[in-house]
Amino acid sequence: MAAKRNGAESKGSGRRGASPRSGQEPRSEPPLSLERIVATAVDLLDAEGVDGLKMRRLADRLGSGAMSLYWHVGNKEEVFDLALDSVLEYRGPSDIVESRDWRGEIVHMLEDWRASMLRHPWTASLLPRRALGPNILSRLELLSKTLSRAGVVDADLNVAIWSLWNFVIGATTTRANFDLSDDDRAAAQQRLTGLSQHYPTIERSRLLLDNDWDGAFSKGLDFLLDGLAPRQ
Amino acid sequence: MAAKRNGAESKGSGRRGASPRSGQEPRSEPPLSLERIVATAVDLLDAEGVDGLKMRRLADRLGSGAMSLYWHVGNKEEVFDLALDSVLEYRGPSDIVESRDWRGEIVHMLEDWRASMLRHPWTASLLPRRALGPNILSRLELLSKTLSRAGVVDADLNVAIWSLWNFVIGATTTRANFDLSDDDRAAAQQRLTGLSQHYPTIERSRLLLDNDWDGAFSKGLDFLLDGLAPRQ
């Protein structure tokens, strides 16, 4: 099976540029490519959300026929995977710098991670159900290396990475969920307030209603890091 | 709008029992009800996963026509919401007990939460994109109350709840994701190992490959609680 062009990362190999169109119709689109498909998918996801991504619609934006996409990707799920991973690339201080401030590095990377996801809120609902792409794994690798350099012994490394990862995933998914999935911000708030008699403590702490998500995130991260490797 | 029967929780109000069938065909099914629909949806989700839940299939299992469901629920999304919340009911020591061991209580509830979700792995991909139902809110309320009783001041309560919530959500979604979404356990493992040259530290810590998820969870939770409220 697998006729098409899966397996390798081959882009355009042979001919280039020559427009496949004979006349000069108003078809100025560049040729289809995996890069364009993924980038356009991200745009579409940003604009319309997870449910807004349809193969036909994506093809429209690309100025191509729907079935042309299937030369470049195996199926729609693959589009999701690629879009997700592409958005999570980390452009930060790579391992070149042997900074002493490991805690700062970790905080920076995790906050960048969270920021990337919040910039594309659909990632929150996708990440939990898709496989880990190379960019995600790279982040985990960098996290591991930093923690290791910070003195976390190998036996604890696993737990430490997991805890931080879990924290970021949880924080961003919940946050994005609240910005989006609830039909309306006001409606959700009213619903919560209406029910607040049943949930007095939640109400008192103004959970979900206060808007200092950023502060809550970094403060919680601090607590977690304190637990993982107490400041000496 | 809204003719049907939304808004209230009315179950059967008037007549009961009399079979709507005239003869005695092999149709022994009890009448449709919201409870049966939700319970059957949970079964179907357990068996077939998120993508396996189709309104027609659900109706089949209920011995009814597909459109009959729409008398009881507004749409498919509502089925998801109800199934999700129904599975997260907490049957644990409610606030009656004024135990001194707040830390034990919290650990117990969070581990129960995680266990509930892992028993129904589809919850992991649903929770991040659905609204919070009453059972979920009840858990949060209980968590708040316990933390509050443990001496966490109101100013920190928000952050504390969030951190714990995030940790649980993250841990369960990732875990469930690994059990399921990757086509095959073996395939995933091989993929990771094949790529391990790019991710040496991950490989060394045997992240994702070791199977002591339970241990990692409770250990991470311990770290987090240490940070939130250091043992005195």
Added chain:
DNA sequence: TAATTGCATCGTACGGCGTACGAGTCAACC
């Protein structure tokens, strides 16, 4: 008893989806 009402069920049909299939185009190579 007869007519009416309202809860509940369900058959049919519609529009939209992902994508299988196979035909088409064109550059490169023999």
Added chain:
DNA sequence: GGTTGACTCGTACGCCGTACGATGCAATTA
């Protein structure tokens, strides 16, 4: 000139969620 292989796309199929209206039946009313 013929062949090949990379790439595009029109058509069609099966499945989905669900709008709509017909139908049945119990309770209510006259």
